[in-house]
Amino acid sequence: MDTDRLLTDLLARVDPDRLRALTLDLVRIPSPTGDSDAVTARYAEVVRGLGLKVEVLHDFPGGPSTVARVPGDGSARALTLDGHLDTIHAPHAAPRVEGDRIYGRGAGDMKSGIAAMVEAARVLVESGVRLSGSLILATHSLHEAPVGHMEGLKALIARGDVFTDAALVAESASDALPVRGKGQALMELEVTRPGEVLHENTARPQGVPNPLEHVARVAARMLARGEELAAAEDPLLGPETYFLGQIHGGDFYNRVPVRAALNGTYRYGPDKTWADVEAEVRGVIDGVERPAGLDVNLRLLSNGLGYAVDPEAPIVGALQGAYERVTGRALPLCGALSVCDVNVIVREAGIPAVAHGTGSTTAHADVEWVELAGIVRAARVYLATAVRYLGVT
Numbered sequence: 495m496d497t498d499r500l501l502t503d504l505l506a507r508v509d510p511d512r513l514r515a516l517t518l519d520l521v522r523i524p525s526p527t528g529d530s531d532a533v534t535a536r537y538a539e540v541v542r543g544l545g546l547k548v549e550v551l552h553d554f555p556g557g558p559s560t561v562a563r564v565p566g567d568g569s570a571r572a573l574t575l576d577g578h579l580d581t582i583h584a585p586h587a588a589p590r591v592e593g594d595r596i597y598g599r600g601a602g603d604m605k606s607g608i609a610a611m612v613e614a615a616r617v618l619v620e621s622g623v624r625l626s627g628s629l630i631l632a633t634h635s636l637h638e639a640p641v642g643h644m645e646g647l648k649a650l651i652a653r654g655d656v657f658t659d660a661a662l663v664a665e666s667a668s669d670a671l672p673v674r675g676k677g678q679a680l681m682e683l684e685v686t687r688p689g690e691v692l693h694e695n696t697a698r699p700q701g702v703p704n705p706l707e708h709v710a711r712v713a714a715r716m717l718a719r720g721e722e723l724a725a726a727e728d729p730l731l732g733p734e735t736y737f738l739g740q741i742h743g744g745d746f747y748n749r750v751p752v753r754a755a756l757n758g759t760y761r762y763g764p765d766k767t768w769a770d771v772e773a774e775v776r777g778v779i780d781g782v783e784r785p786a787g788l789d790v791n792l793r794l795l796s797n798g799l800g801y802a803v804d805p806e807a808p809i810v811g812a813l814q815g816a817y818e819r820v821t822g823r824a825l826p827l828c829g830a831l832s833v834c835d836v837n838v839i840v841r842e843a844g845i846p847a848v849a850h851g852t853g854s855t856t857a858h859a860d861v862e863w864v865e866l867a868g869i870v871r872a873a874r875v876y877l878a879t880a881v882r883y884l885g886v887t
């Protein structure tokens with residue numbers, strides 16, 4: 495049987511009813527980050543039901559990871575489908591199905607993507623097709639900040655036998671393919687001075703500096719630096735950016751506070767190391783003259799380095815071809831502004847990774863939902879990508 499006829503047969507086996515049921519099943523088991531044992535146990539039970547062995551790893555309390563394999567004959571590269579089973583800590587109305595939508599915390603981010611991974615594996619197993627390379631299913635559960643710091647994913651990468659050749663992350667873009675992603679640094683600046691809050695006319699003659707004015711100057715310098723950076727534009731990512739999220743300080747129009755603070759992000763290009771990022775941000779902050787008597791403390795936290803994937807990598811062509819086969823439309827290359835698992839996999843495993851989600855746009859929203867058609871498409875795209883990338887014997 496040629497690959498095209500095989501694919502036609504396999505794609506027709508993707509079952510929307512199963513996808514709806516499994517997505518709802520997983521969404522009904524709450525799994526805020528740090529409390530994902532029950533949903534992981536249910537997921538593992540479903541995958542075992544396909545006849546696959548599932549390793550459940552309890553390296554982190556409340557944040558288990560899993561690895562399962564659809565074995566190939568060992569003659570080709572492996573493909574790892576990756577997803578997280580935890581959700582953000584935010585209340586949500588009870589899960590429900592309404593028309594073609596599934597509602598509930600985690601419906602879009604990203605239990606529907608997990609369900610699509612499982613369905614792709616089910617079709618491969620039940621059709622009896624012999625793959626050349628192995629399909630690996632990997633899940634982890636310490637994804638969502640601020641509770642999670644991707645510990646589960648990083649531990650799976652460190653094992654060395656899960657993310658070996660190429661990865662497909664089952665969330666994020668669904669109508670374009672990110673091959674370059676920005677890195678993100680979270681900046682927290684605190685400016686303090688010893689002593690008491692003073693009237694401005696008491697403080698000024700004594701030379702007491704105002705932390706709030708210093709924070710304002712640093713903020714202005716960040717905005718100016720952002721304008722400088724806007725000149726150098728990455729065609730897929732746009733320019734590097736500084737963003738101010740919060741500025742706090744002061745409690746009265748003529749009182750000099752003892753503390754002021756700002757936070758925000760610096761988003762940067764794929765080629766930077768963390769040392770580059772630190773030098774950039776400290777350069778901006780140190781570029782503002784610091785009055786004597788102020789303590790300036792910067793906390794700079796990495797939310798993930800930027801990444802670049804070779805557009806000629808086989809997984810990129812496999813995903814583009816699969817998407818076109820399933821939807822009849824081309825899948826253009828794009829850049830990713832937000833950090834996701836792809837950043838960590840490319841930078842820490844050193845393998846090409848791509849992302850394709852179920853198309854939900856309500857991640858982290860008060861009302862989270864996903865369309866069944868998007869889950870069906872994702873399952874078919876994963877299946878066709880696996881067949882194209884892994885090959886059949």
Ligand SMILES: [Zn+2]
Pocket residue numbers: 578603604637665
């Ligand atoms: Zn997610």
